[in-house]
Amino acid sequence: MDKVHKASRTLEITILSAENLSLNRKSIKNNAYVIARVDPINFGSTRAGFEGGSNPSWNEKLTLDMPFQTRFITLEVKCKTSSGDRVVGTASLPLSDILGDYTPESHLHFLSYRLRDSRGEKNGIINVSARVKEPVESMRPAVTENPVRSGCSSSWKQPAMGVPVGHQMNYYGGGVTRGFPIWS
C-alpha cells in the first residue's frame, strides 16, 4: 500500500570547494572529486577537478532523492591516482544541520565540515551549500509537531520523522547534546 508513494524529499547539494587536502602527507595536485551519498542507492558525484591543487573548487550541484528516514549525508573526497581512486577524506553532514534549526525549509544553508582520512586523521575541510526541496510525494507518517519551531510559516509541511531535529531549547543549562562522536 505504501509502496505506491515515494517516501522521500529532494536534496539539492552544491559541492563548492575543499581546502588543504593531502594524500600520503603530500598536498594533492589535481583530479580530486566528491561523492555525496544519501544511502547506497542515492548518491551523486562531481567531476574531477584539474586545477586548484590542494584547494580544489567544483561548484557543482547534485540533486539527490532523500528518503525520510535519512539522518546523514556522507561526503567523500577521492582522488584519481595512478594506483586507482584513493579516498582523501570523508565527513558526515547530519540532516539536523539542514532541517530543524529554526530556519525555514527554503533557506539555503552554507556548511563546512572537517574531513578525516581513513585513519581518522584530520585532512582538510569541505565546503558545500544545501537545501531541501519539498517532498516528492508525501506519504505522511504521524506528524509530531515540533514544539520548537514556532516561527516557521511552512511548518505544516514538516513531517518530523525520527530525524534528530534541533537542539534542546534549554536556555538555562547551556549544554547541547548531540549523541555524535566527539572529535578531539
Add this chain to the structure above:
Amino acid sequence: MGLCYSGVRGGKQAIGGTSLQNPNSNNNAAHNDAVDFFFKSNGQQALFTQVELSLSASNLLDRDITSKSDPMVVLLAKKRDGKLEEVGRTEVISNNLNPTWIQKITVTYQFEMVQPLVFHIYDVDTSYHNKPVKSLKLKDQEFLGEASCFLSEIVTRHDRTLTIQLQNRNGHGILRKLGALTVHAEETIASRTAVDITLRCYQLANKDLFSLSDPFLRISRMVEGGGYVPICKTEVVNNNLNPVWRPLCLSWQKVVSLSRFTLIQENPLVIECFDFNSSGNHVLIGKLQKSMADLETLHREKNGANFVIQSSHGHEKVLKGQLFVDLFLEKEQYSFLDYVSSGFELNFMVAVDFTASNGNPRNPDSLHYIDPSGRLNSYQQAIMEVGQVIQFYDSDRRFPAWGFGGKTPAGTISHCFNLNGSASFEVEGIEGIMAAYASALHNVSLSGPTLFGPVINTAAQIAGQSLSNSNSKYFVLLIITDGVITDMQETKDALVRASDLPLSILIVGVGGADFTQMEILDADNGQRLQSSTGRMATRDIVQFVPMREVNSGQISVVQALLEELPGQFLTYFRSRDIKPHARHVC
C-alpha cells in the same frame, strides 16, 4: 581586532580581495587586520566609501535689497572634540532663493562612525562673485541659515534624500522662516565596480634551499610622494615556481587614489611577488608596476609581464619570471549602502554580563557601578557607542536586551533573562536599554558562571526565525562581558551554527581579565571555529575588542568593533545571491 595572532596558517591566507568561488572562505571582503593595521599606523584611512552630496534649497531668506540672495553652501563635519572642520563648498548661484547647486561635495562615509554634518548657507556679496569659491572669507558674507544631520540619516533613506529646516547659527531657535535645505547622497561609481582577476606566474626564481619557493603576491596602490600602500595579497602556494592563485575580487574602491585627476583604471599598482617564510621574513622574488588597464591588456593579449628586481648596484634587473592574467572580469556589485537604502536592516540586540566577578554594583569599584555624577560605566559606554551607530540602520528601534549569569527575582540563575524583567524581551530605543539595565541592577543579583551558549542560541533562533518572514534583516548581537567563559565548546558550537545565519556577534571585554579565549573566538588568526560534531564555521561572525586596550589608543571601541560589520553583512547576502530590493527610478 585587539591582539592579532596570525600564526603560519593565518599568515598564508589571502587577504584583501575576496576569493571568487569560495563564499565559505574566511577572506573578508572589506577589511582585514594586517592591512588595517598598516593603514592606521601610517595615518591613512582604511577602506572608505566616497559619497557625493547634491544640494538644493527652498524659500531662502532674501538678504539683498535690489535683487535676491546669492547663496552658497559650506559643508562642515563635526569632529569628536566638537570642533567643526570644513569639508567643501558649492558654487555661488546668483539671484535665487530656491537654488539647485551643481557643484557636489564629496564626503567619506564610514559605517563605524557617527558622522554629524553641519551645512551653512551664505549670501555671497556681488563683489566676490568672480573670485574662486575657496578663497571667499565666510565672515565677510551674510549668513542665511544652518542645517545639521547625521550622514547615516541620509544614506539609509530609500531615496537617499533628506530635507532639513534651516535654523539660526548654533540652532538657536527659528525666529523667522529661513527655508529648507535638501541633501541627496550618491555613492561614487567606484563603490560598485569590482574586478574578478586570476593571476599566475611562470618561471619564478627559487629562493628556498631544499625545496621550491612558496610564492604569494602583494598588490599595492601608489600614493602621493611615491610610496605605496598594500591593498591585498593572495594566498601562499607551496613549493611551486609556476603558481596559479585563487581568483581575487578587487573592488575599485581599494584602487582609488588620492588624486582626482587620474582615472581609476590608470592608477599605478605595484605587484610584488614574495617567497613565504614562516619567520615572517618573506624574500622578494620580484616586482612590477601595472595599472588595472595594463592588467586588462595583459589578459586580452595573453601576454606575460616580466618581474624586475633592484640589483646590488642599484640598477633594475629584468627577471625571467613573468606574471600572467588569466581572468579579468569587471562586474557591478551592490554596495552596503545599496542594500541599506533599499530597506535592508540591521537589528541590534544586547546581552549584559551579570556574573559576580563584576563586583557589587553598590561598590564604586564595581564594573556595574552607576555613577551619580553621570559618568558612564564600561557597560553603559559600550551600549551607548555601539547603539548610537546602529540605531540608524534599525527601523523600528525595538531592541532585544538580555542579561546572563544573574539570579532573577524568581530565585533561579538564568543565562538568558529579559533585561527589562518583563515577558517581552524587547525595549524601545537606546534609552530603553539603559533604563532596563539600571533597573536590572536593582532586581537581579550577580551570580555565575559566565556562559555565552544560551544567549547566542537565543539570538540565533531569532535570526533564523526571521528568515521565514523576510530575507532582508541582518542581526547584530552585542555581548558585554567582564570575564572568562566556562562553556567554550558550547559557545563554539553555537557560533558554528550561527555562522550560517544572518547574524554577527560583537564582544566587548570590560575590566582586566585575560581575554585570550575571546581572541580564539574572534578567529582572526585564520583558524576556523570547529563544533563538537566536526562542523566548521562558514563565516567569521565574531568581533572582539577589549575595552582597556582601546581606551589607550585613538580609535574608539565602536570603530574597532563595527569596521568589519559591513563586510560580514555583504558576504552573507552576496554569497546567497540576495540583491537589494528594486529601487524606484526617480
